[in-house]
Amino acid sequence: MSDLSGLTWRKASHSSDQGNCVEVAGGLAGVVGVRDSKDVAGPALIFGAYQWRAFVQTLKSNRPA
Template sequence: MKPYIERASAAGLEWVKSSYSGNNGNCVEVATLPGGGRALRDSKNLGGPALTMSTAGFNVFVRSIVSGDLNQP
C-alpha cells in the first residue's frame, strides 16, 4: 500500500467527517480504502494529498490520539 494518495479528490472515495467536528473548517476526513485500510485528508484541501494506512495502523493512530500519546510537550 502506498503511504499516500496524491490527489484525494480524484481517488473516488467516500469521505466522512467526524460528528464531533465543528464548523471552523479545521477537520480531518477519513475514507475506507478498497481492500481495507483508511485514508485521511485535510477538509480544507479536498484535492490535496491523503495519508493512507492499514486498518490496524489506523486503530493504533486513533488510540494514540485518544490516550494523549501524540500531544506535543
C-alpha cells in the same frame, strides 16, 4: 492507489465548525484514507487499517503515542 476520487469521505465526529476538519475514507482493502476537508483535491494520506485503529484508540484513551 492514487485515485481516491470515488471514495466516500466522512468528517471526523469532533470537527470544528470553522472548517478545521479531517475526513476519513474507509472501505478500502486494508487501508484508510485521510485528508484535509479544506483541500479535497489536495493530497491524502494512506494508513494501514491496523495502524489507523491503533492511532485512533491511542487518541481516545489519551495515552502517549
